[in-house]
Structure formats: C-alpha cells, structure tokens
Amino acid sequence: xxxxxxxxxxxxxxxxxxxxxxxxxxxxxxxxxxxxxxxxxxxxxxxxxxxxxxxxxxxxxxxxxxxxxxxxxxxxxxxxxxxxxxxxxxxxxxxxxxxxxxxxxxxxxxxxxxxxxxxxxxxxxxxxxxxxxxxxxxxxxxxxxxxxxxxxxxxxxxxxxxxxxxxxxxxxxxxxxxxxxxxxxxxxxxxxxxxxxxxxxxxxxxxxxxxxxxxxxxxxxxxxxxxxxxxxxxxxxxxxxxxxxxxxxxxxxxxxxxxxxxxxxxxxxxxxxxxxxxxxxxxxxxxxxxxxxxxxxxxxxxxxxxxxxxxxxxxxxxxxxxxxxxxxxxxxxxxxxxxxxxxxxxxxxxxxxxxxxxxxxxxxxxxxxxxxxxxxxxxxxxxxxxxxxxxxxxxxxxxxxxxxxxxxxxxxxxxxxxxxxxxxxxxxxxxxxxxxxxxxxxxxxxxxxxxxxxxxxxxxxxxxxxxxxxxxxxxxxxxxxxxxxxxxxxxxxxxxxxxxxxxxxxxxxxxxxxxxxxxxxxxxxxxxxxxxxxxxxxxxxxxxxxxxxxxxxxxxxxxxxxxxxxxxxxxxxxxxxxxxxxxxxxxxxxxxxxxxxxxxxxxxxxxxxxxxxxxx
Amino acid sequence: xxxxxxxxxxxxxxxxxxxxxxxxxxxxxxxxxxxxxxxxxxxxxxxxxxxxxxxxxxxxxxxxxxxxxxxxxxxxxxxxxxxxxxxxxxxxxxxxxxxxxxxxxxxxxxxxxxxxxxxxxxxxxxxxxxxxxxxxxxxxxxxxxxxxxxxxxxxxxxxxxxxxxxxxxxxxxxxxxxxxxxxxxxxxxxxxxxxxxxxxxxxxxxxxxxxxxxxxxxxxxxxxxxxxxxxxxxxxxxxxxxxxxxxxxxxxxxxxxxxxxxxxxxxxxxxxxxxxxxxxxxxxxxxxxxxxxxxxxxxxxxxxxxxxxxxxxxxxxxxxxxxxxxxxxxxxxxxxxxxxxxx
Numbered sequence: 040x041x042x043x044x045x046x047x048x049x050x051x052x053x054x055x056x057x058x059x060x061x062x063x064x065x066x067x068x069x070x071x072x073x074x075x076x077x078x079x080x081x082x083x084x085x086x087x088x089x090x091x092x093x094x095x096x097x098x099x100x101x102x103x104x105x106x107x108x109x110x111x112x113x114x115x116x117x118x119x120x121x122x123x124x125x126x127x128x129x130x131x132x133x134x135x136x137x138x139x140x141x142x143x144x145x146x147x148x149x150x151x152x153x154x155x156x157x158x159x160x161x162x163x164x165x166x167x168x169x170x171x172x173x174x175x176x177x178x179x180x181x182x183x184x185x186x187x188x189x190x191x192x193x194x195x196x197x198x199x200x201x202x203x204x205x206x207x208x209x210x211x212x213x214x215x216x217x218x219x220x221x222x223x224x225x226x227x228x229x230x231x232x233x234x235x236x237x238x239x240x241x242x243x244x245x246x247x248x249x250x251x252x253x254x255x256x257x258x259x260x261x262x263x264x265x266x267x268x269x270x271x272x273x274x275x276x277x278x279x280x281x282x283x284x285x286x287x288x289x290x291x292x293x294x295x296x297x298x299x300x301x302x303x304x305x306x307x308x309x310x311x312x313x314x315x316x317x318x319x320x321x322x323x324x325x326x327x328x329x330x331x332x333x334x335x336x337x338x339x340x341x342x343x344x345x346x347x348x349x350x351x352x353x354x355x356x357x358x359x360x361x362x363x364x365x366x367x368x369x370x371x372x373x374x375x376x377x378x379x380x381x382x383x384x385x386x387x388x389x390x391x392x393x394x395x396x397x398x399x400x401x402x403x404x405x406x407x408x409x410x411x412x413x414x415x416x417x418x419x420x421x422x423x424x425x426x427x428x429x430x431x432x433x434x435x436x437x438x439x440x441x442x443x444x445x446x447x448x449x450x451x452x453x454x455x456x457x458x459x460x461x462x463x464x465x466x467x468x469x470x471x472x473x474x475x476x477x478x479x480x481x482x483x484x485x486x487x488x489x490x491x492x493x494x495x496x497x498x499x500x501x502x503x504x505x506x507x508x509x510x511x512x513x514x515x516x517x518x519x520x521x522x523x524x525x526x527x528x529x530x531x532x533x534x535x536x537x538x539x540x541x542x543x544x545x546x547x548x549x550x551x552x553x554x555x556x557x558x559x560x561x562x563x564x565x566x567x568x569x570x571x572x573x574x575x576x577x578x579x580x581x582x583x584x585x586x587x588x589x590x591x592x593x594x595x596x597x598x599x600x601x602x603x604x605x606x607x608x609x610x611x612x613x614x615x616x617x618x619x620x621x622x623x624x625x626x627x628x629x630x631x632x633x634x635x636x637x638x639x640x641x642x643x644x645x646x647x648x649x650x651x652x653x654x655x
Numbered sequence: 656x657x658x659x660x661x662x663x664x665x666x667x668x669x670x671x672x673x674x675x676x677x678x679x680x681x682x683x684x685x686x687x688x689x690x691x692x693x694x695x696x697x698x699x700x701x702x703x704x705x706x707x708x709x710x711x712x713x714x715x716x717x718x719x720x721x722x723x724x725x726x727x728x729x730x731x732x733x734x735x736x737x738x739x740x741x742x743x744x745x746x747x748x749x750x751x752x753x754x755x756x757x758x759x760x761x762x763x764x765x766x767x768x769x770x771x772x773x774x775x776x777x778x779x780x781x782x783x784x785x786x787x788x789x790x791x792x793x794x795x796x797x798x799x800x801x802x803x804x805x806x807x808x809x810x811x812x813x814x815x816x817x818x819x820x821x822x823x824x825x826x827x828x829x830x831x832x833x834x835x836x837x838x839x840x841x842x843x844x845x846x847x848x849x850x851x852x853x854x855x856x857x858x859x860x861x862x863x864x865x866x867x868x869x870x871x872x873x874x875x876x877x878x879x880x881x882x883x884x885x886x887x888x889x890x891x892x893x894x895x896x897x898x899x900x901x902x903x904x905x906x907x908x909x910x911x912x913x914x915x916x917x918x919x920x921x922x923x924x925x926x927x928x929x930x931x932x933x934x935x936x937x938x939x940x941x942x943x944x945x946x947x948x949x950x951x952x953x954x955x956x957x958x959x960x961x962x963x964x965x966x967x968x969x970x971x972x973x974x975x976x977x978x979x980x981x982x983x984x985x986x987x988x989x990x991x992x993x994x995x996x997x998x
Contacts, residue, residue: 066994069996070994070996072998236994239994277998280998281998282997282998283997283998284995284996284997285995285996285997285998286990286993286994286995286996296986296989296990299986299989300986303985303986308734310730310733310734312726312730329989330973330974330977330978330981331977331978331981331983331984331989332983332984332985332986332989333974333978334974335733335734335970335971335974337729337730337733337970339726339759340726340755340756340759341755343723343726343756344723344726344729344755344756344759347719347723347726347727347729347730347756348726348727348729348730348733349730350719350727350730351699351717351726351727351728351729351730351731351732351733351734352730352731352733352734353730354697354717354727354730354731355697355730355731355734355735355738356734356735357734357735359730359734373720374720374723376720377719377720377723381717381719467990467993467995469987470985470986470987504715505694505695505696505697505715505731505735505738506694506695506735506737506738507694508692508694509694510694511693511694511713511714511715512715512716513663513665513709513710513715513716513717513718514716514717514718515710515717515718516718516719516720517718525665525710526710
C-alpha cells in the first residue's frame with residue numbers, strides 16, 4: 040500500500056519510553072527522506088500510577104510528503120497497554136464511564152491499524168483502566184473497520200532477552216523497542232538503518248546497545264515472519280524540499296541554537312539567566328550543556344532573578360536572554376519594564392502553556408500574546424515575535440537577538456508547548472549564510488561626553504558598558520532627561536521620552552519583511568493566524584482554497600498589514616485563545632474581523648476549522 | 656587616585672544630616688585608595704534613599720528596581736568578572752523585597768561589594784517600619800508598635816554562608832573607609848553593614864552607640880590579629896567565659912587580663928564571628944529590652960573575612976575547562992555533530 044503521508048501515535052504508560060520511541064521513529068523516517076511533524080502529548084505527572092488512564096503518555100508523528108502538522112487523527116496506533124488503548128479510542132472522553140468509540144473524539148481514524156500489547160489484558164490491568172468487562176474491544180465498541188493487531192509484546196520481549204542476563208525490570212523496559220521493530224517493519228524502514236540510529240542514541244550507554252538491537256530486530260522479524268494480517272505501507276518520499284543538509288529538531292533546541300548562532304555572529308557573549316519551568320526548561324538545559332560554545336548560564340533563585348541577572352549582563356555588554364513560560368513572564372514584567380526604560384537589549388523567551396495561573400503546564404496555548412504586548416506598567420513598548428514551527432524557532436530566536444542588539448530594546452519571543460516539544464525538519468544553515476548582526480555601539484566622538492540618553496537617527500540609544508574608558512554613565516529605571524540622561528520629572532520631557540521609546544520600537548517595522556499571503560490569494564476569504572498554528576492553517580487554506588496571512592511579527596506589525604487585510608471580504612482570525620490577536624488587530628485597523636477560537640490545550644484540528652469556515 | 660575622581664557631577668540629594676552623605680564620601684575615598692579606575696567599576700542599586708548612590712559616583716552605575724539590585728549585580732559580575740561590582744542597598748531593599756536575591760548572592764559567594772545601609776526605617780516612602788526595626792517600633796505603618804521580630808543582618812549573612820561581614824557607623828569615617836576598602840579587596844560577597852541615621856524619620860536610631868560621648872565604651876573596633884580592647888581609656892577587653900555554663904559567653908574583662916581574645920577574622924569557623932556580631936545586639940531587636948547600660952559593646956570593623964572560591968570565577972573556569980577539551984567550538988562545529996542527512 041502506498042500513502043502520501045501517515046500519522047502514527049505511540050502511547051503507553053509514562054514510564055514506557057513512548058517519547059523516546061516516537062522520537063527515534065520520527066528521526067529515522069526523516070533520515071529516510073520523509074518530512075515530519077511531531078506532537079508529544081504527556082501528562083504533568085512524572086510517573087502517574089502504572090496502568091492508569093491518567094498516566095498515559097502519547098507521541099504522535101505525521102510523516103511523508105507535504106507534512107505541515109502532526110495530523111488530527113492517527114492512521115496507526117501503538118498501544119502498550121489497555122489504558123492507552125482506551126485513551127486513544129475515546130480521546131478527551133476517556134474519563135466518561137458511558138463513553139464508547141466516536142469518530143469525532145477518537146484519537147485515531149475509523150480505519151486505523153491498532154497494534155496493542157495483549158499481555159496487558161489481565162484482570163488487574165483492565166480494572167486499572169476502568170474496563171467493566173474482559174473484552175475491551177467490544178466494550179469500547181470499536182468499529183469493524185479498525186484493524187486490531189494483537190501482539191503479546193511483553194511475552195515476546197521476555198523471550199527475546201531471556202539469555203541476556205538482564206533483570207526482569209530492565210527487560211520489561213525494552214518492550215518499546217520491540218514495538219518500534221514492528222512499526223519499522225510495517226512501514227518498510229530498513230532495519231539496519233534503525234540499528235545504526237539506535238547505536239548513536241545509546242552511544243553513552245554501550246551496554247544497552249546489544250539488548251536493544253536484539254529486541255528491535257526480533258520485533259521487526261516478528262512482523263516479517265508471522266506475516267501479521269496487515270499490509271505494509273510505503274510512504275512517499277518528500278519531493279518538495281530544497282536541497283541541503285537536514286536534521287530533525289525540537290523547538291526548544293532550535294531556540295537555544297538560534298541564540299548561540301546570534302551570539303557568535305554578533306561577537307557577543309551569550310548570557311542566559313533562567314529558572315526551571317515547564318515547558319521552557321529544555322532551553323536552559325541545552326544552553327547549560329553548551330559551555331563548549333562559551334555560553335554563560337545562571338540558574339537563578341527565581342524567575343525575577345532570571346531576568347534581572349540577564350539585565351545585569353546586558354548592562355555589561357552581553358547578548359542577554361531569559362527563558363520562561365507564562366507564569367514566569369508575569370513575574371518578570373517589572374524587570375522587562377526596566378529594560379524598556381533603561382533601553383537595554385534583552386531577549387525574553389516565553390514558551391506559552393495553558394493558563395492562567397499554573398493552568399495546564401504540559402499543554403499548548405496562545406494565551407500570552409496580550410501579556411507580551413501590554414503586560415507592564417506604564418507606556419512600555421517592546422518588540423514581540425512569534426515562531427511558527429519547531430524548526431523556525433531557530434530563525435526567530437536569531438531574529439529576536441538581532442533586533443534586540445541592533446535596536447536596544449527587549450524582544451519577547453513567543454513559542455509554545457507544541458513547538459517546544461514537537462520536532463520538525465530543519466535545514467541546517469551555516470553561520471556565514473545568516474544575516475549580519477551589528478549590535479548598537481557608540482561613536483568615539485562621544486568619549487568623555489557620553490550620556491545614556493544619546494540616540495541615533497532611528498531613536499536607538501547608543502550602547503556603552505563597563506570596561507569602556509571615557510563612557511562611564513549612570514543608567515536608571517527612573518525617567519531621564521532626553522538630552523542629559525539624568526533623572527527628570529519634567530512633564531514635557533516625560534512625554535517626549537515616552538514617544539521616543541515608542542518611535543524606536545515602531546521603526547523596527549522598517550527592517551522587517553512584509554507580510555506574505557499564502558494559498559489562493561484571489562479568494563474572498565483570508566485566514567489570519569500567528570505563531571504555532573501556521574502548519575494547521577496552511578493545510579486549512581489548501582483544503583478550502585482560500586488565502587492565509589500568517590504573522591511572525593506581532594509588535595510592531597508588518598508595514599503592509601492593513602493593505603493585505605483590506606483586500607479580503609471575509610477575514611477570519613484563528614487562534615488558540617479567546618481572540619487576543621483579533622483584539623490587537625481591531626485596535627489598529629477598522630476591519631470587520633471574524634474569529635475562530637479553540638482553547639483546549641491542544642493544537643488545532645484541521646477538520647474542525649475547515650468545517651467552521653464552510654459553515655460561514 | 657583622589658576621592659574627587661569618583662565624584663559624579665550630580666548634586667547630592669540626600670537630606671541634610673543624612674548618614675548616607677558620610678558613607679558616600681567614605682566610599683569615594685575607599686575607591687580612590689584601592690585605585691581601580693572608574694571605567695572598571697559598576698555600582699548597582701535597587702530602590703530607596705541609599706539606592707540613589709550610583710548617581711553620585713563617577714563610575715558606571717545602574718539604579719534599577721526595588722529589591723533587584725542583588726540579582727542585577729550578580730548578572731554584571733557573572734558576565735564579566737573583570738569588572739569590580741558594588742551594590743548599594745538599604746534594609747528594606749535588601750531584607751524585604753530583595754531578601755531572596757540577597758541570601759542567594761551571599762550563598763553563591765559572588766564577588767560583590769555590598770554596602771548595606773541600615774537605618775531601620777523606610778525613608779523614601781516616608782517612614783514605615785522595616786525588617787530591621789525592633790519589635791514594638793512605632794512608625795506610620797505600625798502606630799501601635801510592630802508585633803514582629805526583626806532580622807539581624809549579620810545572622811542572616813552568616814546563615815547564608817557569608818565570607819565577609821563588616822559593620823561600621825556613618826559617623827565613624829576612618830572605620831567606614833577601612834571596612835569599604837577591605838570589602839573591595841576581599842574576593843567574594845563582602846557585606847559592609849553601615850549603621851546610618853535617618854534624620855527625618857528615625858533620627859537618633861543609632862545614637863546610643865554613635866554618640867561621641869559614649870561611643871568608645873559602647874563599641875569595640877575589631878582588627879584582625881589584634882587584641883579585642885575597647886573603652887574610652889582602652890582599659891576593657893573581651894574574653895570567653897565558660898565558668899557559668901558549658902557554652903562560653905563573651906564577657907568584658909580588664910584590658911590586661913591574659914584571657915583577652917585576639918581577633919581572627921580569617922578563620923572559617925564562624926562560631927565566634929557570630930557571637931561577636933550578635934554581641935550587645937539584643938537592644939537592636941526589641942524596644943522592650945532596650946538598656947543602654949549593658950556592658951557588652953557593639954562590634955565594629957571587619958568581623959569576618961574568609962577566602963573561598965567565588966561563583967563568577969568558578970562559572971568561567973568551568974567554561975574554560977570544557978572549551979579546552981571540546982572539539983566543537985563554533986556554531987558550525989555544533990551542527991556538524993548533529994545526526995544529519997542530505998536531501
């Protein structure tokens with residue numbers, strides 16, 4: 040069977056290694072020439088009680104060609120236990136004791152292939168997953184079109200490793216490799232490539248290579264020899280990608296790399312002040328591991344100290360960054376205001392998660408947009424950017440650093456859980472190919488007469504920092520005199536300074552790319568989105584034959600925004616919140632905006648948007 | 656260098672009679688005597704009267720937001736350990752809103768010189784009690800007296816593992832200059848607690864030790880390696896006495912008594928440093944127990960000065976060690992090491 044693209048979902052207990060298995064399969068597929076988009080979907084608990092519904096961890100990948108999203112629903116499910124089977128079959132209704140399979144809620148399609156570990160069909164396991172009978176398939180009322188592939192995964196893994204000398208616990212941990220082997224067979228992934236990949240993955244734990252290779256191979260052969268009653272699938276290789284060197288990358292890693300590249304391109308030391316918070320922590324961990332790149336990381340005592348140490352480093356002349364998620368951005372607000380007032384470069388990365396308050400720490404949402412744009416005391420403009428794929432987190436982290444250093448302003452980069460943990464293909468750029476970064480400096484002529492209010496023709500303040508002789512000055516969070524840079528409470532001066540800081544942020548639009556329309560430009564319907572929803576909206580626009588304007592630059596907006604929006608009869612702003620970008624646009628343009636909003640902690644489902652637009 | 660080289664062109668706006676004037680002069684003098692040029696120094700502050708200090712010093716300066724001076728100073732120093740970093744902070748800025756940053760900069764032993772202006776009141780917000788105001792203190796926000804215990808700064812600093820602690824009085828210029836100089840020279844988080852008078856909202860708060868007539872008997876100036884002797888006639892000394900209990904107590908003895916202690920600021924064991932810092936301090940913690948006639952003096956001078964690895968240096972040493980061994984040094988090396996393929 041040939042398919043253009045296939046959605047596979049691995050799910051099991053949060054200790055079953057589903058994220059690792061999913062990532063390995065995705066990367067393997069990418070190496071074989073597929074486009075990929077992944078969606079890790081895990082509970083907030085590190086280890087919920089084993090075998091329970093709340094402990095199910097999932098990893099979904101869409102692979103093939105023309106891949107823009109991780110897919111609404113899976114074609115193939117690998118369920119490591121009955122709890123995972125139930126969660127996938129019922130979707131968000133899994134906790135409802137009366138729920139049965141319903142195509143709208145289910146995480147897989149009615150004609151999906153469901154590989155399930157039948158060794159987990161014990162009475163105890165069924166009870167933990169809240170099944171009332173001994174036949175989960177009947178109880179879930181799975182339609183006949185679903186192809187069940189029962190595999191005694193646990194027994195087969197034990198059999199495979201019986202001579203390995205490993206203890207039972209370690210053997211059971213290898214079940215995921217058996218499942219991966221079966222999936223590799225199903226999709227005709229060459230086993231030698233998978234083994235090679237596994238060797239790389241376990242390079243630091245060589246003792247694990249041999250047993251995992253054995254289980255993987257046995258899983259593959261199990262599919263091959265027993266000729267499971269399903270057809271193997273050939274996935275079309277991607278044709279549309281530009282030539283180049285690729286890897287698959289998660290958004291948080293891409294963000295960290297973008298910052299490293301920007302530091303090296305600009306000749307600045309990279310300094311990160313941060314505090315652990317889901318789902319942003321990986322950025323700090325990645326940078327803390329990059330001492331070889333000379334990155335200075337302070338794991339601060341709290342979110343406020345994270346941003347404040349960064350502001351200190353910026354005052355001292357570094358490319359300074361703080362990374363966080365929504366609640367942390369709230370805590371940093373006052374300090375971001377200081378950076379606005381002191382006109383220091385600062386990159387603030389907000390990996391958005393479900394809010395408000397602690398909210399849904401492991402789920403995705405676009406609900407920090409207005410906080411990023413407005414959430415500070417006083418007239419406090421900052422540049423706000425949003426990445427729109429896991430891979431382009433690299434580009435926008437780089438861009439955020441470039442704008443901050445060149446314009447002496449804080450830049451807030453919005454990503455989210457979906458981009459941060461998901462992976463996509465990344466065409467690796469060379470440092471030489473990236474745009475130049477020219478950090479603001481100060482002309483020599485000001486030596487001996489420098490003050491921190493001096494600015495260039497673009498309203499960008501000149502940057503001098505400790506160590507530079509003849510440029511000693513006092514910076515402040517108080518209002519300063521436009522000419523002298525000293526404390527001022529003069530009324531006219533305050534207004535002048537407020538406008539100067541605003542003009543500085545507004546002029547960034549002069550150096551930004553114009554907004555481009557994707558899809559059918561001549562349609563009378565324009566979808567509008569921003570940030571992580573680009574892939575989903577792109578597919579929607581394709582299916583609907585309409586146009587899409589997707590924003591990466593939130594504040595300031597691209598200069599042609601109004602011109603683009605005014606061309607369309609119907610403009611539908613689609614976002615994962617209750618209408619934040621729509622309200623920002625309404626505040627600037629007299630256009631009748633329609634809205635499509637979802638706020639369920641999940642990425643969009645393409646089919647729901649398509650249905651909504653068709654209903655208009 | 657001359658103290659005048661460290662004076663900025665700004666008119667000093669502390670209230671006439673405020674203790675901060677004297678500390679500003681002492682600081683400029685200490686900076687001149689140590690001789691690090693102004694462009695190699697950054698003075699960081701939060702918010703409060705004393706946090707205006709950077710405006711009056713001709714070095715680099717940054718008057719930031721309330722309580723965050725410690726975190727910002729940590730950033731400056733960790734980014735660039737070659738810069739000498741001072742932090743100016745008051746008892747509200749440092750012990751209330753900025754308490755967390757304060758204990759952590761001490762714990763990490765960041766090489767900062769911290770001037771802690773303790774006037775036991777919120778001055779810039781016009782007279783509310785602070786975390787160092789004694790229990791029972793009457794202020795605008797405690798019209799019937801406070802019902803809470805204060806922090807004892809030295810105890811907090813040593814509890815956080817402080818490597819340098821000195822105490823001085825605004826009116827004692829030579830001791831202030833000496834303490835600030837030694838803080839400057841000490842590698843690590845150095846705290847100089849400056850007992851300053853707030854002439855407007857807490858006038859005379861330190862008078863019982865600062866008063867010219869009683870100061871010599873109510874304070875002792877500790878100097879490393881010297882006998883602990885004090886008094887207007889230098890006739891009194893400090894000794895440890897364990898005749899009353901298993902735990903020795905500090906007592907006042909005749910200056911010639913062989914038991915008179917010699918001050919060792921450099922010993923790592925902080926037991927005696929804590930005892931010296933807390934000596935006579937009960938008066939500072941509770942209005943009800945105020946008794947100016949107690950025999951034990953308040954210790955001034957450098958009480959503790961211990962050399963330990965600093966955070967900022969350790970961060971950079973680790974980076975240098977990793978870089979020396981690393982094969983990948985540039986962004987292009989980094990990406991070349993990723994699993995990658997050609998399309």
